[in-house]
Amino acid sequence: MSARPAPRKAYWNEARLSWxxxxxxxxILRGLGITGGVFMRNxxxxxxxxxGALTTYYPEETxxxxxxxxxxxxxxxxxPDGRPQCIACNMCAxxxxxxxxxxxxxxxxxxxxxxxxxxxxxxDYSRCVFCGLCVEACPEDAIRMVKEVPGxxxxxxxxxxxxxxxxxxxxxxxxxxxxxxxxPAPGGRA
Amino acid sequence: xxxDLVVYxxxxxxxxxxxxxxxxxxxxxxxxxxxxxSDRIGANRAYLRIPFTDVRxxxxxxxxGIADGLKMILKEDFKPRTxxxxxxxVAPWVAFTPVLLVFAVIPFGGTLAPAKLVPALADWFGDRTxxxxxxxxxxxxxxxxxxxxxxxxxxxxxxxxxxxxxxxxGALRAGSQMISYELVLGLTVLGLILIYGTVxxxxxxxxxxxxxxxxxxxxxxxxxxxxxxxxxAAAIAENKRIPFDLPExxxxxxxxxxxxxxxxxxxxxxxxEFIEIAIIGALFTTLFLGGYNLPYMNDSxxxxxxxxxxxxxxxxxxVIQLVTFLVKVFLMCSFQILVRWxxxxxxxxxxxxxxxxxxxxxxxxNLTVTAVAxxxxxxVHA
Numbered sequence: 001m002s003a004r005p006a007p008r009k010a011y012w013n014e015a016r017l018s019w020x021x022x023x024x025x026x027x028i029l030r031g032l033g034i035t036g037g038v039f040m041r042n043x044x045x046x047x048x049x050x051x052g053a054l055t056t057y058y059p060e061e062t063x064x065x066x067x068x069x070x071x072x073x074x075x076x077x078x079x080p081d082g083r084p085q086c087i088a089c090n091m092c093a094x095x096x097x098x099x100x101x102x103x104x105x106x107x108x109x110x111x112x113x114x115x116x117x118x119x120x121x122x123x124d125y126s127r128c129v130f131c132g133l134c135v136e137a138c139p140e141d142a143i144r145m146v147k148e149v150p151g152x153x154x155x156x157x158x159x160x161x162x163x164x165x166x167x168x169x170x171x172x173x174x175x176x177x178x179x180x181x182x183x184p185a186p187g188g189r190a
Numbered sequence: 191x192x193x194d195l196v197v198y199x200x201x202x203x204x205x206x207x208x209x210x211x212x213x214x215x216x217x218x219x220x221x222x223x224x225x226x227x228s229d230r231i232g233a234n235r236a237y238l239r240i241p242f243t244d245v246r247x248x249x250x251x252x253x254x255g256i257a258d259g260l261k262m263i264l265k266e267d268f269k270p271r272t273x274x275x276x277x278x279x280v281a282p283w284v285a286f287t288p289v290l291l292v293f294a295v296i297p298f299g300g301t302l303a304p305a306k307l308v309p310a311l312a313d314w315f316g317d318r319t320x321x322x323x324x325x326x327x328x329x330x331x332x333x334x335x336x337x338x339x340x341x342x343x344x345x346x347x348x349x350x351x352x353x354x355x356x357x358x359x360g361a362l363r364a365g366s367q368m369i370s371y372e373l374v375l376g377l378t379v380l381g382l383i384l385i386y387g388t389v390x391x392x393x394x395x396x397x398x399x400x401x402x403x404x405x406x407x408x409x410x411x412x413x414x415x416x417x418x419x420x421x422x423a424a425a426i427a428e429n430k431r432i433p434f435d436l437p438e439x440x441x442x443x444x445x446x447x448x449x450x451x452x453x454x455x456x457x458x459x460x461x462x463e464f465i466e467i468a469i470i471g472a473l474f475t476t477l478f479l480g481g482y483n484l485p486y487m488n489d490s491x492x493x494x495x496x497x498x499x500x501x502x503x504x505x506x507x508x509v510i511q512l513v514t515f516l517v518k519v520f521l522m523c524s525f526q527i528l529v530r531w532x533x534x535x536x537x538x539x540x541x542x543x544x545x546x547x548x549x550x551x552x553x554x555x556n557l558t559v560t561a562v563a564x565x566x567x568x569x570v571h572a
Binding site: 024035042055057 | 231
């Protein structure tokens with residue numbers, strides 16, 4: 001409301017061509033000169049070891065303004081002993097709009113504080129829409145999304161399921177916000 | 191006799207090898223040059239892996255051509271249920287073969303004397319010499335136009351036999367466009383024929399190694415600058431490339447006259463187009479850029495303005511001529527690709543108006559002026 005928009009330069013080609021433009025050839029040569037000049041400039045940059053393109057060569061390079069909060073590949077956070085933080089509550093699988101998360105819960109009698117854990121945790125990346133609802137729904141900060149998406153493209157949709165071990169291990173992260181007591185020694189309460 | 195066969199087999203192998211290499215490399219050059227012109231990187235993901243190692247040869251995407259070829263060979267060769275299957279199957283070859291045949295009369299080097307080049311063969315070859323050209327025909331330029339005009343039959347056959355409306359429209363456009371521009375092409379070259387007094391391409395090249403006005407090499411582009419420009423424009427139109435690609439305008443006609451073609455048949459049309467780029471480059475080089483000779487150069491060495499003569503050994507002359515021809519052709523190909531990625535497409539009425547109301551009068555005017563000038567020069571000399 002307060003700031004006036006900056007005045008824009010009006011581009012307007014005269015509807016009638018001048019005789020110089022209607023002669024056609026000079027303007028064609030001028031256009032060829034422009035594109036040829038750009039070509040020679042970029043070629044010279046490549047030949048002198050610089051980069052002669054605006055393209056960001058994505059997986060190898062990332063732009064400095066690459067979105068910090070980009071939602072990329074999922075990570076299952078670990079407890080200090082390397083087991084998943086996940087308590088298999090199925091909230092992420094329930095909220096997932098694409099229904100790509102499959103969890104099998106199992107019972108761990110040796111950890112009375114967290115007796116339920118996922119024996120199977122799989123995400124089907126061929127259908128995932130990267131909406132981030134699973135991360136928001138998780139009560140335990142057990143699932144996160146990092147901004148990178150490495151190694152996702154595949155030639156076969158059946159190989160785009162990522163399992164528990166890969167989600168835990170490809171970019172190991174621990175939940176540092178919530179310190180954990182060590183797992184009690186087997187055989188009794190501490 | 192048997193010596194002739196050997197030499198011409200070598201020539202034919204060389205010519206076909208050069209054309210195929212140009213066709214393959216130009217697909218890469220076109221991609222890369224377009225990318226560099228528009229601040230992009232261009233195709234660079236295909237690689238060859240040396241077997242049993244992890245060494246990947248990327249080489250700036252040079253192997254994308256191989257990937258293209260493999261893809262086209264392995265794709266399903268889809269055939270429409272056309273009522274004229276024979277014409278449908280023959281059309282790509284009718285479009286492709288004449289393009290190759292045109293090269294037969296284009297000289298790609300000076301005179302080859304095998305005895306002087308390889309002393310070990312002196313006994314066998316004696317004093318035979320061969321102009322480096324597959325067919326030394328004194329009707330060279332006429333052969334070029336005869337074969338060049340045949341490609342249109344391929345396009346028409348393809349469009350007609352596909353029983354597809356887009357193909358038919360494309361073929362009709364190709365027909366009227368190519369006939370119009372062939373006329374302009376012929377008229378622009380007539381001026382050159384008047385000046386050189388021959389249609390033998392090798393003779394035309396030899397006459398271009400002289401000097402005019404005391405310092406300029408007697409290249410066609412200096413004698414007939416106007417005709418050179420018109421020839422280039424008409425040749426690009428003949429090849430149906432942007433800005434004259436109305437027959438295959440993809441936003442209007444899908445792929446024009448080869449809409450119904452797939453796999454390697456479609457590849458033949460594309461390959462013919464790329465080889466025709468090289469052919470146009472070779473023709474332009476031969477007619478307007480002094481052919482296989484460097485400026486001021488002839489078969490024995492350099493004759494610079496002022497009468498300064500530099501003699502060259504025979505082997506050096508042969509190598510320089512072969513390389514010069516290839517470099518000139520490559521530069522002309524690169525220029526055509528520059529045109530293709532710079533200019534927007536015409537509207538169809540503009541294409542025909544451009545041919546009949548702009549280029550044809552200009553070519554006729556150029557021809558008239560040339561004829562008068564040649565007549566005056568002859569009158570003065572006589």
